[in-house]
Amino acid sequence: MSDRAVVRAEQISLAYRIGKSQTGTFKEHMIDSLKGNTTYEQLWALSNVSFTVEPGQVFAVIGPNGAGKSTLMKIIAQVLPPTGGRIRVHGTIAPMIELGAGFNAEMTGRENVVLYGTLVGREPKVMRNRVADIAAWAELEDFIDAPIRNYSTGMLARLGFAVATDTRPDILVVDEVLAVGDEAFQRKSSDRMTSMINAGSAVVLVSHSLEAVERLADYVIWLEKGKVVMAGEPEEVVETYRSSAGG
């Protein structure tokens, strides 16, 4: 069974350096280093985290802020190599990106779709041919040539979901974007998600919404200070997490 894992993380750790004085400007840093105050501290964002993600599984990560959730996402997305341990990823990854934030607001919806596709490794030419279908699915045909600074948050989320799920990825990485658009659109996107999962896509999910995690996830890991506190069935893990948080 685990031979087919799409993500296999073995004892991964991540260390990074940070200046103890926490200065933010170069000027302060120079002054501090003249005074001999620049000591660096080794911080562990993650230590000895192991897990596997199976095809068709919805894998969720929960934990308080600073627990290492987003660092773990960066490692799965292959943006950040782990300091220790080993992670292997089989298959294609599609991250859900807030289109408005990272992309330039002056760009049109069409340009954003093409750029997103190219970023995740598809051909620009292919993406140009896909724009019409993606816009239609997101119900944004009339706005696709408008700059995205004119889009509402809901429109951006719809386009982001439509482009990320345009081809079925082996792993869909979702970072706190669950409710997309109005009720009808939410049903449509959750149908698409379900059919992708049935077809074998895995979903890796980070969320602060424990209800959403309980409802969607098949497997949950609870991180705290970079360590796995508990892993297993969502009901159990979320319940224990809730009671430990003093809720």
Next chain:
Amino acid sequence: MTSDSDARYDSARRRRPLISDFENLRSYRGLLRLLVVRDLTVRYKRSSLGVWWTLLNPLLFSGALWIVFGQIFRFETPGVPYIVYLLSGVLFMTFFAQGVTTTGSAIVNSASILTKVSVPPEIFSFAAALAAGANFVLSLLPLLVAQLILGVGIPWTVILVPIPVAATVVFVAGIGLLVASAAVFFYDILDLTAVFIQLISYLTPSFYPVEIIPDQFIWLVNLNPLYSYLTVFRGFVYGGEFAPAWQFAYMFGSAIAAILLGIWVFSRSWKNLVVRI
């Protein structure tokens, strides 16, 4: 189908910094082209003057300098009208300044993409440097017009202008990567860079003739790599001549050194950056 040997990504696999970067550059050609187009269109869409701003901004600046140094101080530039000398210098220094600034901020500005998608972040810096180069070529139009009007003409060597432009793009990309590495740690580094660029602009004979520099200080001017780029460029664009060989060597040498150093420093600091952005 999914045995260990064909894992698309395995953190245990070794990455060879410089070689992987150049391989990446080739396989990300499509992305690079899109990013350059994006940088250019965004720049022109943002201001209502659009593409004209690229031309107008250095022209206004040159106009002011021309009044002060051409009319009041009466600078003499042997063999070429002062306006042509001045305009070529100002356009080039604008290219360098804008190039380093946009290249240096490209990675921080795209942080929300770069923390989610596994693309080499350097691509964003290279794209910014290339866009600055394209912008510069476009901004040469008024210079060429001035050359025609003032009887300097356009020498055949103008077709060789892409050589110093390409070298400058590489140099700018390298310096920009160094700035980008520091920019994530210190948010004031871009301001400091602007000050530094201004200093080096004054130290480069862009608006004053090199002849006014006393002989005992000429080595200082020669030490400034930007002077080599500018001399090669001026030789091609209006002089119809090749700059001395040592300036070509210094130009290519500093470009290669800058890009190698930039990639090396950046690839070492990237891990520490990405945890935090």
